[in-house]
Amino acid sequence: MAAPLALLLLLGISLALAPPLAQARSLRFVTLVGMLQQWDLGQSLRKRYHGFLNASYNRQEIFVRSTDYDRTLMSAETNLAGLYPPQGQQMFNPNVSWQPIPVHTVPDSGERLLKFPLSPCPRYEQLQKETRHSAEYMNKTRQNLEFLEMVANQTGIQDVSLESVWNVYDTLFCEQTHKLPLPQWVTPDVMTQLKQLKDFGFEFLFGIHQRVEKARLQGGVLLAQIRKNLTLAANASSPQRLKLLAYSAHDTTLVALQMALNVYNGRQAPYASCHIFELYQDNDSNFSVEMFFRNESGREPFPLTLPGCAQRCPLVDFLQLTDPIIPQDWERECQVARDGQDTELIVALAVCGSILFLLIILLLTVLFRIQSQPPGYRHVSNEGEEQP
Incomplete structure (x- = not known):
């Protein structure tokens, strides 16, 4: 070789x-x-x-x-x-x-x-929002909701989620690796579940x-x-x-x-x-x-x-x-496609343009009629004239 x-x-x-x-x-x-x-x-x-x-x-x-x-x-x-x-x-x-x-x-x-x-x-970020609404992510959240609430209560950390639980696991794993005593609530089963959730967190970031x-x-x-x-x-x-x-x-x-x-x-x-x-x-x-x-x-x-x-x-x-x-x-x-917003903008511009076009036509029509009258012509009211 x-x-x-x-x-x-x-x-x-x-x-x-x-x-x-x-x-x-x-x-x-x-x-x-x-x-x-x-x-x-x-x-x-x-x-x-x-x-x-x-x-x-x-x-x-x-x-x-x-x-x-x-x-x-x-x-x-x-x-x-x-x-x-x-x-x-x-x-x-x-x-x-x-x-x-x-x-x-x-x-x-x-x-x-x-x-x-x-x-x-x-x-x-848009893809991540879509991932949070995927069936796999939502099912994983439902399956582990009670466990995540338990971790939050035991650690005092608010809003422990599938995306943040890795902080807890990293800390405990680091201490476990160095033979330090773990809290009583951290059983082998808890560590196993924490690891599974951290691995899922990686999948969330780059897959699913x-x-x-x-x-x-x-x-x-x-x-x-x-x-x-x-x-x-x-x-x-x-x-x-x-x-x-x-x-x-x-x-x-x-x-x-x-x-x-x-x-x-x-x-x-x-x-x-x-x-x-x-x-x-x-x-x-x-x-x-x-x-x-x-x-x-x-x-x-x-x-x-x-x-x-x-x-x-x-x-x-x-x-x-x-x-x-x-x-x-x-x-x-990395830019977000804005098809919907662009369509709305185009429609709004088209409507405004149409209205402006009609106003211009109306103004030109009025001007044309004024200019089309004969020079020196003046309409005189016949009010008060005698009848034959």
């Missing part, structure tokens, strides 16, 4: 920081565990790509991009510490087995690639109703950039010589991307998950793409197959199959 010509990977979530509702006493502990998870991921990637990536850090072959959050920046930096332990002259201090590697980001207000759902997008159009407005944006990078790497005339392009992002980033690719398994990605794209140059000089997903420490990533293609998918087929979910003009596609 040919070695990968270019590697692109998407880093997932980690326990770098505890969720907002977690107990304050767990923050430092969670941070250390999150660092260890990402360091382990970096080590596994170093092992996987031994002989492909330089043993020592080379700034020409790697580019790392993160969202502007402490936890994702920390995840990227810790991952890189495992991927590129300093070698030789790169060890600036013999007591520090670490070296600085750039992690790029943009302000959160300008993030249009890695944070999902992307907004503002009126058409996506009009999945393909949602993909064009969400995960398709990131996939478009990945496709661009794959194409550049396969172009011999391109000046790009990157071997690794890494994104450090969120669970919703992974779900949006995998939902767009139609490879999402319906379950929350574990901490330090990693979706991998590998580009290969085959023996016939053509290019192909393979995808893998690492969702468990200590195990090799398992292959993902794009529907309609083989696991090793020719690049031309990969691009063709993913075309329907790539937005051509995201801002334009």
Whole structure:
């Protein structure tokens, strides 16, 4: 099997920081565990790509991009510490087995690639309103109404819904992962149901109703950039010589991307998950793409197959199959169609125009009659004249 010509990977979530509702006493502990998870991921990637990536850090072959959050920046930096332990002259201090590697980001207000759902997008919000009225969403709400009310009462959080219950689950799962005691009302059955509802919440964001159009407005944006990078790497005339392009992002980033690719398994990605794209140059000089997903420490990533293609998918087929979910003009596609309102406006303008036209005709008629009278003609009343 040919070695990968270019590697692109998407880093997932980690326990770098505890969720907002977690107990304050767990923050430092969670941070250390999150660092260890990402360091382990970096080590596994170093092992996987031994002989492909330089043993020592080379700034020409790697580019790392993160969202502007402490936890994702920390995840990227810790991952890189495992991927590129300093070698030789790169060890600036013999007591520090670490070296600085750039992690790029943009302000959160300008993030249009890695944070999902992307907004503002009126058409996506319209699709979400339609999803809330779908039979699947309404049935799920009815089936879990009593459970959601119980969670609201136990936590003191108002308006717990299918869309907000993930906050509760994330907090409890984080504490459970770190062997912290859970409240008495949090039984194994409660955790199972909370997880199911969180998974459904992901489906709500990117699926259930009009999945393909949602993909064009969400995960398709990131996939478009990945496709661009794959194409550049396969172009011999391109000046790009990157071997690794890494994104450090969120669970919703992974779900949006995998939902767009139609490879999402319906379950929350574990901490330090990693979706991998590998580009290969085959023996016939053509290019192909393979995808893998690492969702468990200590195990090799398992292959993902794009529907309609083989696991090793020719690049031309990969691009063709993913075309329907790539937005051509995201801002334009995000606009809401206003057919009904436009029709009403046209009718109103037509009525006003007709009235104005009639008034003009009437005015012209009056003017014409006035001007048509003979010069000097004056009607004289015959009132008081004698009769013959």
